[in-house]
């Protein structure tokens with residue numbers, strides 16, 4: 001399934017948050033969204049997920065969903081959003097129970113997503129027994145359990161330390177290489193964007209408009225830290241972001 005934003009604009013009260021955003025999310029690609037704080041990245045993700053509707057413009061879904069898809073659009077949040085009283089398997093079974101899937105069918109799905117996220121040995125652990133990185137793996141496993149058409153990830157690694165972030169980026173790349181998924185990935189972190197994004201959308205300061213879309217052709221599995229081509233992309237992104245942040249600062253100075 002593909003998602004398309006067509007001329008999306010939105011204001012909360014007097015504050016225009018997004019202005020004239022037109023963007024395609026192609027099937028099988030990870031599209032990263034970066035931009036200064038408050039430029040409307042999370043708002044855009046809520047529009048894509050259908051949690052809110054924009055004032056003007058539209059969000060279109062086209063093409064079939066994957067076989068066995070229970071939820072076409074699924075979120076992964078920064079704070080994991082796990083139920084503390086349910087163990088790992090129980091947190092995943094919750095989304096299946098919502099669809100009336102129990103028993104052997106649920107067990108098979110849970111075993112599969114736990115194996116894919118390297119959590120099989122932890123199926124009976126409670127969230128409080130897990131590190132931050134493992135909690136986020138559970139959240140990713142839970143998202144995969146519904147076999148979504150598009151995963152919407154809102155700063156999924158930003159609560160984690162640098163080493164754990166690296167490990168989880170490797171995991172996401174491995175997951176994508178085994179079964180390419182479609183994702184929109186909001187992040188502040190430009191090294192995450194160049195590591196995971198097939199396309200990186202740079203938003204301007206608020207009201208967020210598309211400043212530039214950077215396409216990176218290097219296959220995800222071949223992207224290495226220190227790769228000069230990736231570093232050049234990252235430097236370009238930082239140049240754009242820095243201009244926006246400086247302009248936002250100057251605006252504040254004139255208030």
Ligand SMILES: Nc1ncnc2c1ncn2[C@@H]1O[C@H](COP(=O)(O)OP(=O)(O)OP(=O)(O)O)[C@@H](O)[C@H]1O
Pocket residue numbers: 012015017035036037038039040041042043044
């Ligand atoms: N429900 C809401 N009601 C009113 N204002 C809102 C609402 N949601 C977001 N905003 C405002 O819209 C603007 C954009 O918010 P949003 O969270 O989408 O930005 P963001 O780019 O994700 O920010 P950050 O990078 O800081 O997470 C902010 O000024 C925010 O305060």
